[in-house]
Amino acid sequence: MRLSRVLVFLIIPIVFTSVGFENENYYLFPIKPGERNYLSGNFCELRSSHLHAGLDIKIGGVVGAPVHATTDGFINRIKISYGGYGNALYIQHPNGTTSVYAHMHEFNDQIQEYVKQAQYRNKSFTIELFPQKNELMVKRGQVIGKAGNSGSSGGPHLHFEIRDANQQPIDPLQFGFKEIVDNVAPYVRKVALTTMDQDSRINGQFGRFEFALKTVGGKYVIDEPITVRGTVGVEVAAFDKATGVRNVYGVKNTELTLDGEQQFSCEMDKFSFSHSKDIHVFTNYEERYRQNRTFYKLYVDDGNRLPFFKTNAQQGKITIKDDALHEAAITLTDADGNRSQVDFTLQGQPTTDEVFRVRYFNKPYQSQNFHIRGNVLQVFMPVNKNPEGLYERKLAKFFAERRTFEEPPAYVVNDVAVYLWDLNQGIPDSVDVCGDVSSLGVKVRVPSQSAFSFYQPRMNVTFPRSALFDTLYLQMDYQKETERERFRIHQDNVPLRQNMQVLLKPQYFPEGPKDKMSVYRIDEKGNLSYEGGDWKGNNVTFRTNSFGDFILEVDTIAPVITPLSISSDRLRFKIEDVTSGIREYEAHVNGEWVLMHYDYKRDLIWSDRLDESKPMQGEVEIRVRDMVGNENVFSTTIGS
Numbered sequence: 001m002r003l004s005r006v007l008v009f010l011i012i013p014i015v016f017t018s019v020g021f022e023n024e025n026y027y028l029f030p031i032k033p034g035e036r037n038y039l040s041g042n043f044c045e046l047r048s049s050h051l052h053a054g055l056d057i058k059i060g061g062v063v064g065a066p067v068h069a070t071t072d073g074f075i076n077r078i079k080i081s082y083g084g085y086g087n088a089l090y091i092q093h094p095n096g097t098t099s100v101y102a103h104m105h106e107f108n109d110q111i112q113e114y115v116k117q118a119q120y121r122n123k124s125f126t127i128e129l130f131p132q133k134n135e136l137m138v139k140r141g142q143v144i145g146k147a148g149n150s151g152s153s154g155g156p157h158l159h160f161e162i163r164d165a166n167q168q169p170i171d172p173l174q175f176g177f178k179e180i181v182d183n184v185a186p187y188v189r190k191v192a193l194t195t196m197d198q199d200s201r202i203n204g205q206f207g208r209f210e211f212a213l214k215t216v217g218g219k220y221v222i223d224e225p226i227t228v229r230g231t232v233g234v235e236v237a238a239f240d241k242a243t244g245v246r247n248v249y250g251v252k253n254t255e256l257t258l259d260g261e262q263q264f265s266c267e268m269d270k271f272s273f274s275h276s277k278d279i280h281v282f283t284n285y286e287e288r289y290r291q292n293r294t295f296y297k298l299y300v301d302d303g304n305r306l307p308f309f310k311t312n313a314q315q316g317k318i319t320i321k322d323d324a325l326h327e328a329a330i331t332l333t334d335a336d337g338n339r340s341q342v343d344f345t346l347q348g349q350p351t352t353d354e355v356f357r358v359r360y361f362n363k364p365y366q367s368q369n370f371h372i373r374g375n376v377l378q379v380f381m382p383v384n385k386n387p388e389g390l391y392e393r394k395l396a397k398f399f400a401e402r403r404t405f406e407e408p409p410a411y412v413v414n415d416v417a418v419y420l421w422d423l424n425q426g427i428p429d430s431v432d433v434c435g436d437v438s439s440l441g442v443k444v445r446v447p448s449q450s451a452f453s454f455y456q457p458r459m460n461v462t463f464p465r466s467a468l469f470d471t472l473y474l475q476m477d478y479q480k481e482t483e484r485e486r487f488r489i490h491q492d493n494v495p496l497r498q499n500m501q502v503l504l505k506p507q508y509f510p511e512g513p514k515d516k517m518s519v520y521r522i523d524e525k526g527n528l529s530y531e532g533g534d535w536k537g538n539n540v541t542f543r544t545n546s547f548g549d550f551i552l553e554v555d556t557i558a559p560v561i562t563p564l565s566i567s568s569d570r571l572r573f574k575i576e577d578v579t580s581g582i583r584e585y586e587a588h589v590n591g592e593w594v595l596m597h598y599d600y601k602r603d604l605i606w607s608d609r610l611d612e613s614k615p616m617q618g619e620v621e622i623r624v625r626d627m628v629g630n631e632n633v634f635s636t637t638i639g640s
């Protein structure tokens with residue numbers, strides 16, 4: 001019995017060491033293996049609505065670079081789609097991992113023919129196939145196709161992933177590809193601090209404040225100590241670069257320490273696709289949406305399920321209760337170990353009940369006179385000095401829960417009094433400061449972890465469970481404009497994890513048939529995005545993943561079909577629809593279905609004959625429909 005136990009403990013380390021050694025040389029780089037390569041995107045780089053699941057490998061700006069299988073295996077999935085990954089291959093390997101090759105221009109002859117036969121059987125360009133294990137075997141280094149620009153690609157490249165046995169993407173750079181060289185440390189633009197509760201202050205104020213950086217002795221520093229009281233969260237705006245290219249990448253690892261003790265660390269090595277949207281709370285969404293600036297939160301905010309983090313007991317937040325100096329540091333490291341550091345000092349500030357003026361360094365006054373941050377309502381009101389040169393201590397009246405609450409200003413900054421109200425006490429209908437009454441427009445508090453429906457005279461909103469990242473103080477508005485209604489559902493700088501369902505109850509309708517009438521989201525520039533909708537009587541229901549303003553619009557204009565090339569060898573057309581967008585298209589020659597590839601970015605479709613040796617002859621018909629059913633048909637004849 002003792003001998004068997006000893007053998008187990010001796011064997012296990014040998015097995016694990018063997019696997020680790022194999023992994024270092026198991027995978028071949030898929031583009032120009034053995035040669036210098038460059039990336040246009042790295043693993044876990046933040047995209048508009050998701051984490052980047054692999055590497056984007058540059059191919060010189062033109063399609064056609066040979067793509068090599070990273071190791072032995074069999075193709076277990078092929079997917080062709082208009083958007084997303086476009087033409088994508090999935091190869092399963094003996095060690096349980098899967099490699100993914102996306103945005104490809106075309107596959108090798110064997111795979112391409114396999115796909116084309118299936119497309120003709122199903123009479124569909126878009127298709128998803130799951131070959132059996134022995135159907136499409138590949139060897140390490142075998143050319144499986146050419147890199148391209150299909151799907152939602154923004155330019156020619158290969159998107160390359162490695163997924164573990166649970167289909168979770170992992171960082172391919174951990175396998176030591178020598179084709180990628182990086183000697184450049186991450187860059188840091190700014191640091192921001194945010195108060196986490198009503199009693200917290202940063203330089204005497206409540207809110208979010210940004211701090212510029214200087215470089216001193218090879219480190220980034222903030223010039224002056226930051227005064228802090230209570231609990232705050234730290235954010236950093238940073239990016240990575242690499243040797244020999246101008247591209248900007250995400251930062252792989254981040255750490256925050258206070259007085260030498262780790263408060264937060266983030267290592268982006270693996271994630272689940274089901275959590276990818278949580279980047280909306282991993283970053284400051286409002287800054288990304290409004291200013292196109294990415295600040296990483298160095299704390300785990302509500303709703304963030306990503307697995308990257310190790311934190312203190314407060315999920316990475318920092319609490320300072322004393323009046324001492326505290327040394328903080330942020331360390332950022334890329335996949336090659338290049339490192340940057342930010343040093344700054346936090347000066348503790350004792351609690352005081354006195355209303356005081358703080359120096360102006362970051363204007364708090366909003367275009368509207370209130371702002372909701374977390375569960376705290378901020379109200380801003382200009383104030384005057386009394387004859388002694390002191391600020392008047394004006395009380396604000398909060399009307400909530402059928403009661404009136406009088407509150408003094410929390411502080412005064414830049415001749416503006418700032419009042420703070422804990423929304424957990426109730427949602428005020430309005431606030432009165434010296435006779436200036438403001439309605440907040442908040443209708444209801446929506447919990448984030450349960451299904452919730454709210455009904456109004458002009459619209460209903462239903463949130464499924466977990467549709468929200470955090471508690472929402474829902475704002476809704478209805479406006480009757482010239483010849484149309486506008487339905488506002490909260491603010492578009494707040495993210496949704498899942499679609500919400502909306503029912504609109506319009507009273508006025510744009511001219512035109514109702515079966516061509518749909519809901520559109522309208523942005524601040526007047527641009528329309530089709531949302532759709534199902535009519536029942538005079539009410540319309542739709543699902544959307546965005547807050548914002550919605551209107552009704554009629555689309556009676558059919559798509560436009562423009563012939564570019566018509567011959568017995570090839571058909572090529574441009575198809576466009578400027579309002580609701582294209583839903584579907586099809587082509588027939590002499591009544592027989594013809595495969596047409598579609599590049600939506602260029603509005604192009606082109607033919608791919610089942611038998612390339614047979615020229616196309618006879619009647620040609622191209623039929624295109626938009627999202628509301630408007631149809632255009634182009635007909636011509638190809639002579640013999």
